[in-house]
Amino acid sequence: MSKLVLVTGASSGIGEATAKRYGAAGAHVLLLARNTERLDGVAQAIRESGGTATAFPIDLSDAQAIKDLAARIESEIGTPDILINNAGAGRWLPFLDTTPEDARAMIDVPYLAAFNLTHAFAPAMIARKSGGIVFITSPASFLAWPNASAFIAARRALAGFAEGLRGELKPEGLFVTLVVLGAVETPYWEHNPDSRENVPETDPRLMPTLTPEQAAEAIFEGVEKKKPTVVKPGLYRALFVMNALFPKLVAKQLRRSAKKKRAAKS
Numbered sequence: 001m002s003k004l005v006l007v008t009g010a011s012s013g014i015g016e017a018t019a020k021r022y023g024a025a026g027a028h029v030l031l032l033a034r035n036t037e038r039l040d041g042v043a044q045a046i047r048e049s050g051g052t053a054t055a056f057p058i059d060l061s062d063a064q065a066i067k068d069l070a071a072r073i074e075s076e077i078g079t080p081d082i083l084i085n086n087a088g089a090g091r092w093l094p095f096l097d098t099t100p101e102d103a104r105a106m107i108d109v110p111y112l113a114a115f116n117l118t119h120a121f122a123p124a125m126i127a128r129k130s131g132g133i134v135f136i137t138s139p140a141s142f143l144a145w146p147n148a149s150a151f152i153a154a155r156r157a158l159a160g161f162a163e164g165l166r167g168e169l170k171p172e173g174l175f176v177t178l179v180v181l182g183a184v185e186t187p188y189w190e191h192n193p194d195s196r197e198n199v200p201e202t203d204p205r206l207m208p209t210l211t212p213e214q215a216a217e218a219i220f221e222g223v224e225k226k227k228p229t230v231v232k233p234g235l236y237r238a239l240f241v242m243n244a245l246f247p248k249l250v251a252k253q254l255r256r257s258a259k260k261k262r263a264a265k266s
């Protein structure tokens with residue numbers, strides 16, 4: 001594979017595993033995140049296993065920094081074949097515990113970061129008539145769990161953007177993949193305190209927690225097949241259909257599950 005693949009949030013968890021997966025497949029991987037030391041470690045691991053990678057430290061909540069870095073990448077390396085918008089943070093918190101600053105930060109990254117990065121690279125992809133734009137999100141893009149209203153709003157923004165963009169860019173020869181992942185065991189839960197406590201219980205036999213490598217494999221396979229959506233575990237698709245057909249029933253179940261979780265916590 002001689003592709004140029006850009007992965008945001010490549011310093012940790014799902015982004016790190018996805019970058020390594022693409023590195024192992026022979027892609028030149030561009031690694032973006034804030035933590036320089038961790039990015040360098042991931043780049044080195046990719047090189048040691050025979051791949052090529054370049055680290056670009058950046059705070060993706062800074063729109064001007066994204067513009068500048070995209071211009072630098074375009075001139076020094078080229079236009080990515082695949083852009084994986086994975087960087088993200090966001091705490092699952094009850095509404096009254098969520099500050100306006102929290103709500104703003106969740107919109108800044110991932111949604112606006114993904115918008116700005118896509119905006120910077122899309123013109124060259126359109127001119128070339130090829131390219132894939134990928135978004136990593138959570139089932140919160142489609143289900144209204146209690147105790148996560150700001151997080152849900154931000155994730156719906158991301159899913160809405162992905163779907164709108166697909167309609168616009170498909171005729172230009174580009175594809176858009178929206179990847180919806182259930183729980184993945186990554187440092188996310190330490191990076192976003194109090195979130196684990198507010199994620200509803202799911203039956204681990206039906207909705208097993210994924211490893212970052214399983215998540216990366218699902219992303220890699222789905223993107224390489226240019227799938228419009230990837231949902232893992234796949235059973236979430238049934239839940240999304242149920243929610244569309246019987247929203248009151250699903251909302252009741254989610255409320256019950258959230259109540260159980262909070263009762264167990266207290």
Ligand SMILES: NC(=O)c1ccc[n+]([C@@H]2O[C@H](COP(=O)([O-])OP(=O)(O)OC[C@H]3O[C@@H](n4cnc5c(N)ncnc54)[C@H](OP(=O)(O)O)[C@@H]3O)[C@@H](O)[C@H]2O)c1
Pocket residue numbers: 008009010011012013014015032033034035036038058059060061086087088089090109110136137138139180181182183184185186187188189191
């Ligand atoms: N873990 C799950 O259960 C799960 C499930 C579904 C979807 N997701 C989504 O998948 C994505 C990756 O999550 P993860 O589990 O891998 O979490 P993680 O281990 O916390 O990784 C998050 C990544 O995003 C980067 N990032 C955050 N804010 C940034 C900013 N302002 N600028 C640049 N980079 C930033 C972090 O890098 P730096 O700190 O170095 O900047 C890190 O590399 C997130 O959008 C998350 O919501 C996670």
